[in-house]
Amino acid sequence: MLTEHKIKELEQKANDIRCSIIESLVATKTDKYSASGHTGGPLGMADIFTFWFFHVLKHDPKNPDWPDRDRVVLSNGHICPVYYATMAHAGYFPVEELKTLRHFGSRLQGHPHREYMPWLETSSGPLGSGLSQSVGMALAEKIDHGMSTDKYIYCFMSDGELDEGNSWEGIMLAGKYRLRNLIAIIDRNNIQIEGFTENIMPLEPLADKWRAFNWHVIEVSGHDFQALNEAVNEAKGVFEKPTVIIAHTIPGKGVSFMERDYKWHGKPPSKEEAEKALAELKAHRPI
């Protein structure tokens, strides 16, 4: 059970991270570069990334190579603005560096590349491969520690990338090996680049599909810290199966003119839109 105080803290942090996402995206445009980057997904996942990096994860930003850390895999690399912003706020690198997103020579590549940012467990961008990498990490733990490992592998993935066959190969393999320390978190925001998921390629009944592949399934709001906390606790209590948390999120969450509009999947705000978004976010910052 999270205290009211803790929830307030998390809400403030998530608001700061949303502001950083907008600031980093608008900074992609300079005299040299035109604006680029994804907005809807990062805003929608800000609460979840905040919750993981400031409550769930066993990690040490000052000692990022700590061998006993939990592992984070971002499978849908295009939402990296939320990953980078959360890492910066957690202390991995200066928040100011977020304004180098997508610039030449930046550690913050347009899609995550661990050669530039070695604290990432993997690079990503092409969809559908993060889960089976996470399966490999969980299998390594199982080989070394059997079922008793306390190291968790968290794979953050999108709903749209479930169109990829590679996703389902990984889902099958995790079910086969009963990887209890593997927890997948799906950003169920119902949009993908060209429209709504159920129009492009229907995923429902999504929970039933995962259950049929021998996963424990939890459905939860991706914006409710108390519910997310209960979901993680439940997942850690499941012994014989991997768990998927289907987190229902609102793409563009926190900026009224971006919410639920798939057109914000793959575009950054203009200077004026960013100012409007930041004003709205700051006005709603919990005190």
Add this chain to the structure above:
Amino acid sequence: MLNPKLKLNPKLFNPDVEQVPIRKGFGKGLLQAGEENKNVVGLSADLTESTQMHLFADKFPARFIQVGVAEQSLVTTASGLSTMGKIPFCSSYAMFSPGRNWEQIRTTITYNDRKVVIAGSHAGISVGPDGGTHQALEDIALMRVLPNMDVVSPCDALEAKKATLALVNSKGPAYLRLAREKTPIITTEETPFTFGKEEIFWLPEVGIAEVGIIATGGLVYNALLAAKELEAEGIKTKVLNLSTIKPMDKNAVIALAKETKKIVTVEEHQVMGGMGSAVAEVLAGNFPVPIEFIGVQDRYGQSGAPSELIEHYGMGKNGIKEAVKKILGRK
């Protein structure tokens, strides 16, 4: 003559020369690697026995992962294992891995510079009766184009075993090219193998070679047969066994070109983008000489007996001899 320093198989040219599939050397090498290093793990996509990984799987079941017929999962799972300090070897047929899962290899293994060894068995046209769908003729090109990826193509089962063991300790990701068919044993246990360093297997008894033949994989045997017959016809050649295609032993390749001024490359692969192309890239920039390329000429294979297909597509002993004679007339 066969290079006496290398202690090659003295019975090589006997009609009853021992023949073993190259992939069998991989199986034995992986078993030994598993015994020597507890971090070695094996992954198979439902082709455990035919890629010879069963020797490892039977001995180390806890370190063996069967992913099913799922080559994208095969290599991405291997990447994840590597992240945690394991040394994964993943095996399938070359046509499926790297044929089907190239992007996953690129993004999760080479782009990340993760130590994973991809063993592609049943490479080349000598797969035979299964036909063109199963004859990987593009895999060297697919793998050598990837930054960080090493490419090794052993000439026989013994060299495949040594290469497998060497790749446990090599720096980065690697592709190990293996073949299905029985191939004459060219080397012996005593023949030296160093990853990235190549040896001249055949050289003139006296005098200077007029043509340098650079061969890789099972066709090294045909190159040696051709060299022997050419010698009897008065044509002196050297045969370089190029088992590590990447990183290439540039010194050995350039030295051979400087001596012979004429090069013939021999590989069971498309000429476009293959080992010969890699040799041409090195020579064009360092010591340009005429090159003839033995390989498949922008076509697909078909069903047939392996030897029949090798001859039909011009990669047999006679095709190599013709290329040597042709290049002698080129300036």
